[in-house]
Amino acid sequence: MSWKNIKLIFIKELVGTIRDKRTIIAMIIIPLIFYPLLFAGIGYFSKVGSIKSEEAASKIIILGAKFAPQLVKHLQDYEKIEILIIEDDSPNKLQNGDIQAVLVIPSDFKYKIGQEEPNKLILKYDATEAKSRIAQKRIYQIIEEYKSEIILQRLSRLGLQEEFLTPLILQEENIATAEKITGSFLAVLLPYLIIILIFTGAMHTAVDITAGEKERGTIATLLVSQISRLEIVLGKCFAVMLISFTSMVLGLFGLTLAFLSGASIAGGVEGVQFGISVNTVFLLFLVLFPLVGLASAVLVMVGIFARNIREASSYITPIYMLTIFLGIISISQGMELTG
Structure with a gap:
């Protein structure tokens, strides 16, 4: 296995992906602009509707x-x-x-x-x-x-x-700090957001460089070259991983801007304060690398197995729904992960 060949495939797929306008829209426009506007819009109209109803x-x-x-x-x-x-x-x-x-x-x-x-x-x-x-x-x-x-x-x-009617007075004190409330709030949202961002960033690229190349007939050129099939697959997987990870980071950054603006839904949650340390961000990315790798490998595998883009899309949809279902299970009430 030659890392030089893997790097060659990686750069080839990355350059081809960047040249595709649809990929740029999925990787930059949607996460960085559409998601913040969507969340801010939902929060704004929810607040306006709530104020009107109260008044x-x-x-x-x-x-x-x-x-x-x-x-x-x-x-x-x-x-x-x-x-x-x-x-x-x-x-x-x-x-x-x-x-x-x-x-x-x-x-x-x-x-x-x-x-x-x-x-x-x-x-x-x-x-x-x-x-x-x-x-x-x-x-x-x-x-x-x-x-x-x-x-x-x-x-x-x-x-x-x-x-005479009040022999007992119960005084409640909430010991949860603002940081703990924020952590609890993010624990509900982050699984959904991360899964959506990872898959939306990787789906188009993974399908295009596998099933898409089958439709265009360009995959045959790679298969007859001196580069092994393992090197081709690894190069494509690394390219999908980078695109997916970049899309996720930009998406989280855009959503953070929406939350911090105070116009989104999170702006109306009492006690929520957004302040994440550098160590937390580092640990978050450290945990997300395997998830990005797994998602990219699965999507590339599906794309290789499918005969065309339409068939690949039909295979990816149930996988996408399954990941969301797993996210729902992980944050269900009363469920606790123990090691």
């Missing part, structure tokens, strides 16, 4: 409002709740999004309050709609406040203080 008033219907005038007054005093008092359940209005919630008050509500008996209120909302979930939280908060007032009144009549 908008919740339209609700109260059935049986006359049975609980004090509760209705509490709801009316809340500026972000608009009450429609009608005696019609109107399920279609809730399903169509015309209203965000329906509160049903029983006819014996006032009587049971006077008798100090438990009451049952029914709150109907659509858990699949963000505005309806916000309305549910607002109504729940107001009802809890109203319930606290009733409890205080009953305690006052009995000559008891509010502390």
Whole structure:
């Protein structure tokens, strides 16, 4: 085996890949520009939508409002709740999004309050709609406040203080540092991002220099030369590895810019601070080298086995889905890797 021949094949494939505009788009444009814009755009529009939903008033219907005038007054005093008092359940209005919630008050509500008996209120909302979930939280908060007032009144009549109902107070303290929160956050995202970046950077090149050369008929020239088939395969694998690794690095750099800008989804995660040491970056790359090598070898093998580009693409798709599935398993709740 001659490293000179391997280097020759490596340079040949690398130069040919760089000359291909599609490879440049897949290796530079998509990771460095498209991914940051995509994540920043998703984060921006998510924040805008969330702010609009929080600021908008919740339209609700109260059935049986006359049975609980004090509760209705509490709801009316809340500026972000608009009450429609009608005696019609109107399920279609809730399903169509015309209203965000329906509160049903029983006819014996006032009587049971006077008798100090438990009451049952029914709150109907659509858990699949963000505005309806916000309305549910607002109504729940107001009802809890109203319930606290009733409890205080009953305690006052009995000559008891509010502390009578709170014998224990649980104070929670989160010992996780900002760095640990960041690590936990990245542990969820990085497997997906790295797998996607590695495969998107390597797929086109691996298929083009194997199955693509079969279609063009240029592979025969290499096979009749003095270079052994092992040297040809190694040269092609090293070229795919370099392209894949470069694409991954550029992609991670672009996504880091998106996260640091504060406009992406990560910008809205409380306690997340991005600060990775040089040692961490070194260890990350050290771990990724075998993964890049494995992905490149598998893709080159598939490309050699396939008769044309279309067949190679059909083989690569299930492999790509399998790697994502393995990434999902690795970050599943309750799963811990032990050595």
